[in-house]
Amino acid sequence: MEQLDATVVNTAIPSIALSLGVTPLSLKSVVTSYILGLAVGIPVSGWMADRFGTRRVFLIAIGIFTLASVLCGLAPNAQMMTAARLLQGLGGAMMMPVGRLAIVRTFPKSELLGAMNFVIIPALIGPLLGPTVGGLMVHWTSWRAIFFINVPFGLIAMYLVWRHMPDYHGDERRPLDVLGLILFSSGTAILSWLLEIFGEHTQSVPTMILLLAVSVGLLAAYAWHASRIKFPLLRLALLKVRTFRISVVGGFVTRLGVGGLPFLLPLLYQLGLGLPAWQSGLLMMPSAAAAMGMKLIAPKVLARFGYRQVLVFNTLFIGLTIALYGLVGRETPLAAIVCISLMQGFFNSLQFSSMNTLAYADIEAGDTSMASTISSSFQQLSMSFGLAAGSLVTAWFLGRVPQTNQVLVTGALHHAFWALAVMTVLSAAIFWRLRRKDGDSISRGRAVAKEAEPVAQ
Structure with a gap:
């Protein structure tokens, strides 16, 4: 539901704006x-x-x-739609980290990679079908139907959760860090909002700088506060665990390049190649399909080569595929574009599977909840930073290029892809700091266990 909603809503923005009597640009608040x-x-x-x-x-x-x-589907105006989407975000915020936590606590580390990939495959149906399904639903019915369709799935999911989901609690009862929640949530909320509206000139430069300073100040105040209390909201000391730190920081940097692709690719297809929106949406599907296929073989790849080799070389391959988009023009065969999209989905999927599971390689069982929350928080920020990086790079190269001139627009977008490719490749230096056997408890868990048995006997 969450993945499908994220892609469908973007497709339906023009129809929602027309129905509510506002401009599409004013509905940016629905996304933010x-x-x-x-x-x-x-x-x-x-x-x-x-x-x-x-x-x-x-x-x-x-x-x-x-x-x-349901409230989104019933919204009579943009204000109620924005409030309902905020509430929807709060629900979605608890779904991903808590669902991941249940998986981490249910399966031993040797089975964690396969279990996570098994769960992620259905979620990838969202970005695979989202643009197409959203377009068809808006065309044949109403934009309100894209929200109402969540009701039967939500009820079925609630029943299954109640009947079958394991119920894990923390090892100790810790109080809620209210001050930490206010500081960290306020700082990340302001920073995420600034990154979402970056480049739209809806706020003056002094206002943007002031809000950025407030955001950084709040986050710095939280870091100071968290170091002085026993039960902080996010125990940043976990970042001292090397594999966890490399996974979080490396993932953050990687997404700076990868995160700009959803912003740049529609521009390349529609403004650069002159394709209609529906064809542009179809060209995004091979990437999601390849991502689903990679999830099936990722455990074998990691077991064969290990986390260090996979993350270092796979990061270089991602940079290469991003750079290949910088060669796509009006004369490029459609089959070649599809092949690049397949490679991009393939390598991206392996990268995220590796980074997300490496985070738990050396985390103790009692710290999995905290690790899941920290990892999810950094992922959310990295997605916002990635979109902002894509916007900045695009604005830098497009400059005053008229969008009606397809040749100039395509050239500017090519430079943007090459810049993002370089940013992505640089993150390989972070994964280079991994050791050869890092993550073996996950990728080669069974082999490690067998070696330990004679000692135990």
């Missing part, structure tokens, strides 16, 4: 409010799961998301 909901809700999700149990929190999260979907 969801991001703000995520920024505020993710940091507290781990504490809630430890305190109230994974089953109850996940059940409530789906309920909030489904209720908010």
